[in-house]
Amino acid sequence: MTDKQVAILQTALELFSNKGFYAVSTNLIAKEAGVSEGLIFRHFQNKVGLLNAVMQMGKEKVEPLLASIIELPDSAKRVQAIMELPFHIGEQDYPFWRLIYSLKWQNDFYDDEMSKPTKDILVKALTELKYADADAEADLIMSYVDGFATTVLLKRDSINTAKLLETLRKKYIQ
Amino acid sequence: MTDKQVAILQTALELFSNKGFYAVSTNLIAKEAGVSEGLIFRHFQNKVGLLNAVMQMGKEKVEPLLASIIELPDSAKRVQAIMELPFHIGEQDYPFWRLIYSLKWQNDFYDDEMSKPTKDILVKALTELKYADADAEADLIMSYVDGFATTVLLKRDSINTAKLLETLRKKYIQ
Amino acid sequence: MTDKQVAILQTALELFSNKGFYAVSTNLIAKEAGVSEGLIFRHFQNKVGLLNAVMQMGKEKVEPLLASIIELPDSAKRVQAIMELPFHIGEQDYPFWRLIYSLKWQNDFYDDEMSKPTKDILVKALTELKYADADAEADLIMSYVDGFATTVLLKRDSINTAKLLETLRKKYIQ
Amino acid sequence: MTDKQVAILQTALELFSNKGFYAVSTNLIAKEAGVSEGLIFRHFQNKVGLLNAVMQMGKEKVEPLLASIIELPDSAKRVQAIMELPFHIGEQDYPFWRLIYSLKWQNDFYDDEMSKPTKDILVKALTELKYADADAEADLIMSYVDGFATTVLLKRDSINTAKLLETLRKKYIQ
DNA sequence: GATGAATGAGAATTCATTCAT
DNA sequence: AATGAATGAATTCTCATTCAT
Numbered sequence: 001m002t003d004k005q006v007a008i009l010q011t012a013l014e015l016f017s018n019k020g021f022y023a024v025s026t027n028l029i030a031k032e033a034g035v036s037e038g039l040i041f042r043h044f045q046n047k048v049g050l051l052n053a054v055m056q057m058g059k060e061k062v063e064p065l066l067a068s069i070i071e072l073p074d075s076a077k078r079v080q081a082i083m084e085l086p087f088h089i090g091e092q093d094y095p096f097w098r099l100i101y102s103l104k105w106q107n108d109f110y111d112d113e114m115s116k117p118t119k120d121i122l123v124k125a126l127t128e129l130k131y132a133d134a135d136a137e138a139d140l141i142m143s144y145v146d147g148f149a150t151t152v153l154l155k156r157d158s159i160n161t162a163k164l165l166e167t168l169r170k171k172y173i174q
Numbered sequence: 175m176t177d178k179q180v181a182i183l184q185t186a187l188e189l190f191s192n193k194g195f196y197a198v199s200t201n202l203i204a205k206e207a208g209v210s211e212g213l214i215f216r217h218f219q220n221k222v223g224l225l226n227a228v229m230q231m232g233k234e235k236v237e238p239l240l241a242s243i244i245e246l247p248d249s250a251k252r253v254q255a256i257m258e259l260p261f262h263i264g265e266q267d268y269p270f271w272r273l274i275y276s277l278k279w280q281n282d283f284y285d286d287e288m289s290k291p292t293k294d295i296l297v298k299a300l301t302e303l304k305y306a307d308a309d310a311e312a313d314l315i316m317s318y319v320d321g322f323a324t325t326v327l328l329k330r331d332s333i334n335t336a337k338l339l340e341t342l343r344k345k346y347i348q
Numbered sequence: 349m350t351d352k353q354v355a356i357l358q359t360a361l362e363l364f365s366n367k368g369f370y371a372v373s374t375n376l377i378a379k380e381a382g383v384s385e386g387l388i389f390r391h392f393q394n395k396v397g398l399l400n401a402v403m404q405m406g407k408e409k410v411e412p413l414l415a416s417i418i419e420l421p422d423s424a425k426r427v428q429a430i431m432e433l434p435f436h437i438g439e440q441d442y443p444f445w446r447l448i449y450s451l452k453w454q455n456d457f458y459d460d461e462m463s464k465p466t467k468d469i470l471v472k473a474l475t476e477l478k479y480a481d482a483d484a485e486a487d488l489i490m491s492y493v494d495g496f497a498t499t500v501l502l503k504r505d506s507i508n509t510a511k512l513l514e515t516l517r518k519k520y521i522q
Numbered sequence: 523m524t525d526k527q528v529a530i531l532q533t534a535l536e537l538f539s540n541k542g543f544y545a546v547s548t549n550l551i552a553k554e555a556g557v558s559e560g561l562i563f564r565h566f567q568n569k570v571g572l573l574n575a576v577m578q579m580g581k582e583k584v585e586p587l588l589a590s591i592i593e594l595p596d597s598a599k600r601v602q603a604i605m606e607l608p609f610h611i612g613e614q615d616y617p618f619w620r621l622i623y624s625l626k627w628q629n630d631f632y633d634d635e636m637s638k639p640t641k642d643i644l645v646k647a648l649t650e651l652k653y654a655d656a657d658a659e660a661d662l663i664m665s666y667v668d669g670f671a672t673t674v675l676l677k678r679d680s681i682n683t684a685k686l687l688e689t690l691r692k693k694y695i696q
Numbered sequence: 697g698a699t700g701a702a703t704g705a706g707a708a709t710t711c712a713t714t715c716a717t
Numbered sequence: 718a719a720t721g722a723a724t725g726a727a728t729t730c731t732c733a734t735t736c737a738t
Contacts (some may be wrong), residue, residue, distance in 0.1 A: 013228070018280075019280060019281055019282060020194060020196060020279070020280045022194060022196035022197045023195075023196045023280065023282065037185050051235045059176060079296065079298075098279065101279060102279035102280065104324070104328060105194070105272065105275060105276035105279065105328070106193060106194045106197065106276065107192050107193055108193065108197065110328070112330055112332075116342075133341065136338065136340070136341040139207070139325070139333060139337070139338055139341070140338060140341045140342060140345075142325070143318075143321040143322050143324070143325040144318060144321050145321065145323065146320070146321040146324040146325060147318050147319065147320040147321020147322070148317050148321070150278070150317070150320040150321065150324065151313070151316070151317040151320060154278060154279070154284070156286055158286075159191040159313060162311050162312055163313070164310065164314060164317065167307065167310040167311060167314045168314060171314075
């Protein structure tokens, strides 16, 4: 991967996540990345190819996160870790997550499978914790997580994320 | 408002909410609505004008909903009503809400002010309920609501909304 | 001729003369004239028909001017009157003259015949004044007149028309 | 500047000057120039950008002409050169000059500054020639020049430019 | 690998014109 | 006579993509 390839990927991620896939032209990406427009197509075939590459790059950075949660020995801690996931996303990973969430809302790109592994971890942990309906409980927590993600990723100056996490913890951790 | 104006608005709402604003051409809207493309511009000036009209129409249908919540005499019931809001959206209003949520993720259209009235109701109710930090609590509930909305509006066959609401209620209502 | 017909004609004259025929839409004319767009076509068939009507109206106001010059008994005075024509256009007739001159420059509308009567008067007067080559002399004066018209009709604040006429007279009248 | 860029500029000049800016579509320009329509916008941003480029190209060809006049040692000769300017425009430069003069009549594009350098030369020369009111005299000559330009550039078969110049010279040169 | 000129399809928008009321 | 809704063709402009260098 050359410097220019990386520049394209990062610029595309930034722009796609802020403006949306269709709102960003390859011309703009090229300009912002400081490369020729042709180069995008040489490396990624077409615009969708570029999107896929961007997503792939993001997933590779995210998977270790999930892997580290699986390794937690305590089931309750695992549930908590997942619930708090959005609060622990590093600022540098915001663009990727914003992209994931913005694509969710477009039929063309909706990918149901992405959250499946996370839910599986949840169901397993909740079963271990003897929840009567682990699946329903997992769905509820997944919903919470989507809500926290929405809040954290779209937060404008007014919302204090730290405070939100604190309030959440008061509820769930004694 | 003529029939054709209404047809344009409804078609645009449907398409924008499913595919996203930029992914839908005015040509497609015109075809689906059974009108000439020029008519869109005659009535709504430009594509963004059409989007605004669509949003306006949606807001007018939604405001009564919020108004009816304000009138609930019991503070706790008001909080509950807001938390459960996403579960009580009628199917016919899904497109509008999907549009709202999908636009949230695009810088160009982000509108911070939309959720403010809802949060205000929450803060007031929670203060009446003697919550120590009503504002933080309200933010948390708003986050929940965003999560439920995401789940409900994007639900694929696998998720059972009724079940989710039931699980939620078990937690919050004794 | 109804009030609205007059309003359309006058607005069209004003706009055509300032911006050019093709740069002005019938929609704009209708708006500025305070009438519906359809009315333009009811009265004048199409946009070119409107232009013709505008020109006709202008010519009718201008012809008396030329007629009064013909009646001058003194040949020299007649020549002078024509040469000074642009300086004696009333402000209210500027739009019409600007329109004439702007149309001159567009192949589609060029009308060679318009200035012919004026030149004929000149040739006759100059012949009476025993000019060797009355026709050439007339062409020269017609050129002057075009120049004065250009200056007078397009004058911006910096040019003082009165002063220009004075300078001209010093040259030609002893 | 590639061949196609040049082709666009020259075709645009030709068409704009004959039909007027608004009467010529970019589609027509592209066809006549033998290029794709998109290329016009890639090189010149938009239609007005193309017009500006056309004007710039014209100015660059014209400036040397003025420069050569300034270098004439004799003040009277300089005045004469300017007065006769329209007669010495090469046929190949007609389109550019026609464009200049046709744009004069459109508010949107009127550019007062263009003739300023020429007038400055005149004022200086006339002052050297001890004219009482050099400025007024210069304005008068500028008017003549506009008139000659109008005649020369719009001449139809009937007008003999050479004859006109001859008649003019008889008046001003002994 | 990289550039930038070039394309053609399609996007948003404008416009003259028609027609029912 | 007058309106205003509606149209369809044309116009300006954008965009993903190709290709020669």
